[in-house]
Amino acid sequence: MKTEVESLDSFRERAREFIRKNLRPVTQRSVASSLRAHKSDEEELAAVAHERKLQRMLFDAGLAGVCVPREYGGQGLTPAHQRVLNAELRGYEYPSRLQVPTFTPCLSVLLEFGTEAQKQQHVPAILKGEELWMQFLSEPSCGSDVAGALTTATRQGDDWVLNGSKVWTTGAWWSDWGLCLARTNWEVSKHSGLTVFMFPIKIAGMEVRRIEMLNGSKEFCQEYLTDVRIPDSYRVGGVDAGWTVGTRWMFHERMARNSPFVTAPDGEVRAGGSGSTMHAIARAAGKLEDPRAQELVGEAQTLHLVGEALRRRVGQGIVTRTLSDQASAIARLFVGLAEARRATIAFELAGGAGAAWTPDDGDLGEWGIDFLMRQAVCIGGGTTEIAANVIAERVLNMPREHAPDREVAFREVPRSRSQRE
């Protein structure tokens, strides 16, 4: 069957018409950031429901899963089409909560490693906004060292029984399915005894607890798995082949907004923000004419513009193979350090209002809270230190660090004091 690829112009026109007709422009009220814990649970659930609806509308309009093959309900188009969609979505609402981790890494991993039946069942459901996915990767005992997972899956007949704990799952309390890395063999080396599974989050034996962050946010969760029983058909990839899946999983995670499966409107800036956010703070502080404040505003905007340019360069380079997959660690390191710097700049511009504020302070208020959370951007999704290791060892090919966990059975690997038996 010969299929003609839709031209970028036709796609653009179609996307533009849909967006203008159906999506709401994002009104940028004051600058106060999205990271803050302002939403009640009811508001958060309503927002999630709204985003599911948006995703369904995109699906019905033929704009969901731009780079996902048609046989799984996607559009079968190219990253260039996705970039057009991103450009057209500038300034409009979109299902932001569904992008990471649902579209990447979860959907990316399913497409790469899922069986035909798994893909047929879940990919269209994801594209329709019916399934929100979560990644059960980190554990309390291992943060960046995800291959050190202790959560164990034991074979019982045709089933697997899982026990252990996973952590740092964003929004697991309103999600539907999860991808889980578990240990299936303790007698082989660390990376050789892992297997990936998927299962519905609301399953018997699964307890989801919310974690309160120091800024009051309760988006992150910790899960406790007690004899969670799942069929073998929920396995993704081979038994004990979990690290093959896992390395790609983490690659897809690092791709984040660079992933061809992720919708990321141009010009969208996260908390801490662009130059115009900083401008608003400087204005509220009466510092627009202060040269030092101008330098800070300009620095924040420079980091924003450089970050965008770098994200595009790395994304394009990986897709066209002019850069190695590992180059995504460069974008990750940049984003961590740049956002941390921007949080400092915002705090600095807010002056004394960074310590205490009133509701009347408007754009001056609450930057102190973001400053308290500053390092979160250098920790979540793999620390900046891990990114630096990846760049040095995989991009620059420098010697690997000494690793006493490689050549021995995982059971023998030294562990943190709290994890020793």
Place this chain on the structure above:
Amino acid sequence: MLLELSSEQEFFQKTTARFLEDHVPVAELRRLRDDPTGFKRDYWRRGAELGWTSLLVPEEDGGVSVSGRGLVDLTVAAHEFGRHAAPGPFVSSNVVALALSGSAHKELIAGLLDGSEIATWCFSEAPPHDELRELSFSIERDGEQLVLNGLKRPVESADQASQFLVTGRSGGGLTQVIVPAGTPGITLTPMTGVDLTRRFSAVRFEQVRVPLSAALGGIGDAAVAVEKQLQHALVLLAAEAVGAMQAAFDMTVEWAFDRYSFGRPLASYQALKHRYAQMATWLQASHAISDAAARAVNDGAPDAGELASAAKAYVGEYGSELLQECVQLHGGIGVTYEHDLHLFLRRVTLARALFGTPDAHRRRIARLIAQKEAAA
């Protein structure tokens, strides 16, 4: 440096790189240290034949097109200039050629394009007027003449130039004038600079008179043209600095594997590996912003000014940070004349200070945002 080159761009890159390797290897750069002009006119003429000064000029004026995006193509050559720390007034020649495009100065354009003539841009001024918006140079109308007064510095290759493109203030507006180098009232004072081969002068204009016809565009009406020239200069300077960063970084990565301390290569120490990772990130980010700025300025995009300043601010700051890290990682040899590292350190140092410091560009970005917000 562009991530993907078209075959025409690749040809341009290769011919420029090969020419620079053949004609100005590091030994020649060291010889040119004591040459008062810093480059040979024959070298410049032959380089110009490769297209070094032709890409910002439309074909009807004798210009050449590689891909149709002249400035983007030209950054390919600028990058090679940086990578080889090459001599010659690359940025100023191209800015003047751009400014003259479409004007009546056909002979001068032809001379610039074939490299037989040098013309340079008298734009920057001495502190405290080195701030981007603080030009103090005066261009006053007196009947059918314009009278120029003031000091311009640093002016690149002024001693080699037959003509000056002078930017100054006329009341509330900007004016640009083409002035023959021999015009009475002009005095050149050679300056001492950080680069081995790039030469700068202080050029004083005292009651210098030129006919009205010497003006490029209207009197007091040049702000848009000046902004365009500045953006082009910033892009070329950034692209060149990124080339120098790349050369120094490659050299320092090689060093990490070759140099052993305490029985281990430097590349095996995590404390150093992380610093290399940081440098790789600065470098890749510099490539990214420099290319993004080139595209925006070439296309006349609404955010071109902001991106050009962001490129200058970022590459200016992290270019020299990267080079100083390279020096640190080399140890003592890194601060010797014998080692090649300083060739590139000089280049990024120049690029950081010319046409506005990183701080000056951050303030400029803040003003652009303020204008945008006021208009919104």
